Amino acid sequence: RTWLDGLGMRTIEVQPRIRVRSQATLVPGHRSDLAQRLDTWRLRRGLRAPPGPGDPVLVATQPWQWPAVTAVPARSRVFDCADDWRALIPRRAHAFDAMYRQIALEADAVILASTYLASAFSAAPVTVVRNGASEELLRAPVTERPAELRMVYAGTLSERFDAPFISAVLGHLTDWTLDLFGECRYAGRGSTPDGELQRLLSAHPGRVTWHGPVGRERLSEALDRGRVLIAPHRAAQVVGQDSMKLYDYVARDRPIVSTPGALGERSTVEAASVV
Numbered sequence: 001r002t003w004l005d006g007l008g009m010r011t012i013e014v015q016p017r018i019r020v021r022s023q024a025t026l027v028p029g030h031r032s033d034l035a036q037r038l039d040t041w042r043l044r045r046g047l048r049a050p051p052g053p054g055d056p057v058l059v060a061t062q063p064w065q066w067p068a069v070t071a072v073p074a075r076s077r078v079f080d081c082a083d084d085w086r087a088l089i090p091r092r093a094h095a096f097d098a099m100y101r102q103i104a105l106e107a108d109a110v111i112l113a114s115t116y117l118a119s120a121f122s123a124a125p126v127t128v129v130r131n132g133a134s135e136e137l138l139r140a141p142v143t144e145r146p147a148e149l150r151m152v153y154a155g156t157l158s159e160r161f162d163a164p165f166i167s168a169v170l171g172h173l174t175d176w177t178l179d180l181f182g183e184c185r186y187a188g189r190g191s192t193p194d195g196e197l198q199r200l201l202s203a204h205p206g207r208v209t210w211h212g213p214v215g216r217e218r219l220s221e222a223l224d225r226g227r228v229l230i231a232p233h234r235a236a237q238v239v240g241q242d243s244m245k246l247y248d249y250v251a252r253d254r255p256i257v258s259t260p261g262a263l264g265e266r267s268t269v270e271a272a273s274v275v
Helices: 002-006 032-046 062-069 090-106 115-121 135-139 163-172 195-203 214-221 242-249 268-274
Strands: 010-015 020-024 057-060 075-081 109-112 127-128 150-154 177-181 206-210 230-231 256-258
Touching: 032 062, 057 062, 062 075, 062 090, 062 150, 075 115, 109 115, 115 127, 135 214, 135 242, 150 214, 150 242, 163 195, 177 214, 214 242, 230 242, 242 256
Parallel strands: 057 075, 075 109, 109 127, 150 177, 150 230, 177 206, 230 256
Antiparallel strands: 010 020
């Protein structure tokens, strides 16, 4: 019923003159060429009804949304790219490359999270807007590092999170525990763990705790539990990103331990200087 209700596009005004439009999908547009065409038809129908007076500025955040965005009246069309979808879904990398080239030719503005992505949009002037630490994390008083040997990970749990590697680390560091904060977003699993994460949780009972999502207002408390904050990411799946997680970590004045590539384009020192 929730999915059926979602087929009608809903508009939420998140700030004055800024509206987010949400709609359930028939088939996620990233899965195949046919799925993209079907998703374009769905989104185009939903966007035909204007969200307010006058032609709006339309902002797409996923490349497969672009064909629908270009088909409806708008004052301008913007593509806001926070991830390199070629790295996240490598089997569709060729298709995403073609979408990037089309967007570069047609968009009135392209906003990127990192300079790495600029080469994919070489035909367009781009603006790089990096992530940063939230005011809540910067304002909250930093607590003293706990004596307990506890690692903390805060962020989305997906294929990017290298659970087998962390399981091996815990096998060597037998005095350490791990707290995981974040929602699961594994492909085809909804909000539930995949096999890798389930094996990590069962292999170290009492030492690995998954707390689920934590709100921004409680994130400083969650991060301050850790003696170290970790980013065990598979390097191939962090290409083109400017991880908000690292800004959050640095804001809490904790050591960061990461796998190679998890820091993306910058070192921890550079991240600290930005904060």
